[in-house]
Amino acid sequence: MTGGGETHHFRRLVTIWLVLAVALDIVYYFAVGPHIPPGTLTSTASGAQFDFNVLLLIAFPVILAVWVYWAYALIVWRGSRPDVAEPEGGAKARGHIGIQIGWIATTTVIVISVFVFGTVELVVPAGAGGGEGPSPIWTPTSHNVLPVQVIAQQWEFLYRYPTFGGFETRQLMLPADTTIAFHVTSLDVIHSFWAYQLGVKADANPSEDNVAYTTTKQDGSFTVRCSELCGLWHGAMYNFGKVVPKAQFFVWAQSTERQNAANTKNLPPFAYSYVPDANGANGGYYPDNVDPYSKVETYGATSPGK
Amino acid sequence: MGRGRRLAVVGVLFAAAVGLVVFTTMAFLRSSPPTVDFAAGHQAGAPVDLTLQTVGSTGFGSHPTWVSYLTQTPSGRWVHTTLWDLPAHTRINVTVHQYDGGSPLRNQQFGQVIGTIGDDANLNGKSFKVINANEGNGVAHTFAIPTLGISVPLYAANGNANLCGVAPCPTNSPHNIVKFSFMTPGPGQYPWQCFLPCGLGYLYGTGGPMQTIGYMDGFLKVVT
Numbered sequence: 290m291t292g293g294g295e296t297h298h299f300r301r302l303v304t305i306w307l308v309l310a311v312a313l314d315i316v317y318y319f320a321v322g323p324h325i326p327p328g329t330l331t332s333t334a335s336g337a338q339f340d341f342n343v344l345l346l347i348a349f350p351v352i353l354a355v356w357v358y359w360a361y362a363l364i365v366w367r368g369s370r371p372d373v374a375e376p377e378g379g380a381k382a383r384g385h386i387g388i389q390i391g392w393i394a395t396t397t398v399i400v401i402s403v404f405v406f407g408t409v410e411l412v413v414p415a416g417a418g419g420g421e422g423p424s425p426i427w428t429p430t431s432h433n434v435l436p437v438q439v440i441a442q443q444w445e446f447l448y449r450y451p452t453f454g455g456f457e458t459r460q461l462m463l464p465a466d467t468t469i470a471f472h473v474t475s476l477d478v479i480h481s482f483w484a485y486q487l488g489v490k491a492d493a494n495p496s497e498d499n500v501a502y503t504t505t506k507q508d509g510s511f512t513v514r515c516s517e518l519c520g521l522w523h524g525a526m527y528n529f530g531k532v533v534p535k536a537q538f539f540v541w542a543q544s545t546e547r548q549n550a551a552n553t554k555n556l557p558p559f560a561y562s563y564v565p566d567a568n569g570a571n572g573g574y575y576p577d578n579v580d581p582y583s584k585v586e587t588y589g590a591t592s593p594g595k
Numbered sequence: 596m597g598r599g600r601r602l603a604v605v606g607v608l609f610a611a612a613v614g615l616v617v618f619t620t621m622a623f624l625r626s627s628p629p630t631v632d633f634a635a636g637h638q639a640g641a642p643v644d645l646t647l648q649t650v651g652s653t654g655f656g657s658h659p660t661w662v663s664y665l666t667q668t669p670s671g672r673w674v675h676t677t678l679w680d681l682p683a684h685t686r687i688n689v690t691v692h693q694y695d696g697g698s699p700l701r702n703q704q705f706g707q708v709i710g711t712i713g714d715d716a717n718l719n720g721k722s723f724k725v726i727n728a729n730e731g732n733g734v735a736h737t738f739a740i741p742t743l744g745i746s747v748p749l750y751a752a753n754g755n756a757n758l759c760g761v762a763p764c765p766t767n768s769p770h771n772i773v774k775f776s777f778m779t780p781g782p783g784q785y786p787w788q789c790f791l792p793c794g795l796g797y798l799y800g801t802g803g804p805m806q807t808i809g810y811m812d813g814f815l816k817v818v819t
Binding site: 440442443444445447457458459476477478495520521522525526528549551552555556557 | 701702703704706707709724725727728729739741742744786788790792799800801805806807808812
């Protein structure tokens, strides 16, 4: 790149790339970025949206650098043009040390930066909505956390609210502006709790308490799907939830607690995980050879009287 | 045998093998329990009566020991199927003849009746909203359509009695009659299932009949 002509090419390439990259990043940031899933319903959802946007803002200039160079070479240096000289061997063909160092340094900085960014974005928002197992190492700073147990079984998610008498329901209702601790478990095979618009995803394993955190930010609806192939009706294992104002949530929770009271007393005491019996509904399938309060029944509960 | 004849024989055998694979594959893909049509000739506004029975073992077919639902056709014949065509926006009056023994539920939440008209069901002539499966005969099965929010526990027959082992079961066998009603939504396919892991002999009770359409799973095909 010592000749005036080559420098001219280099400057033109950099100028074209810079203009396109800045334009694309600006258009993306303002026109597309705010609409990128999973949205802004919770802290983890908006965190995921922010992460996607940052990664794409970094990726666009890199992609454009390749595409601009490729297009420029096709147009300007194509062999059929009469003013293009044949490629030369010798020193010129052995590369340019400045460009090589620049390329290695730039890509290294980008990759390490993305690595650091990704790690910070996972740790700081308390696991970024992912299941952290029974003993999370990244916990939220809020001291007012609402625990909600997610109980998966073939093929439905049910939800248990231990702070409201331990009632269980098919409806997942959450209060706005509240930190939620999802305790995800299963009563049979492996499922996965994926609340898409909440930015929460955690495996549901039998006998395990998989904890995932998020903080709701605004009212809205969301979808819950199983994202672990779990049998015949895996595709139908979904339901819907809502984030509602706190006052509305408390009205719902207290009325549901009252409505379900007759059934809640039949549920086992709340536990963070349950041990389903591997032989079926319980150790002995028929009532003539089974103690109905054996330890392996009703997801591992013991008799109220024992 | 000349080269041409050998090639012809190989060609014929290859074609026969391909045909056999295609036939077997298509036979497998097309195998399905029959659909009982409750929508044909239905008059708008009239309720539909859907009569089912649950049995501890079918006693016939390729899985004679599996538990199963059976469906009674409008003409009164029992059919081994869990697929129904039902008219949209119609009251369905369900009667289940429950012939199977029971156990506690793995998840007692399914002891609650939800999603039916009146949020209740009727057991042998007596209304109920909740069954404690830890008491009495326990629960044998549930009838649930999760996407419609419907779930009804089916109280078990006395396991010490001489329970019916070959379907369809006669009405003089020990059984309970559970009745409830629900409204069909708009057209679509809605999976329904039993939520009591009754696949005896399979890990966690979730295999076998629990994973097979025609036994403890089915489709409501709601049509206009």
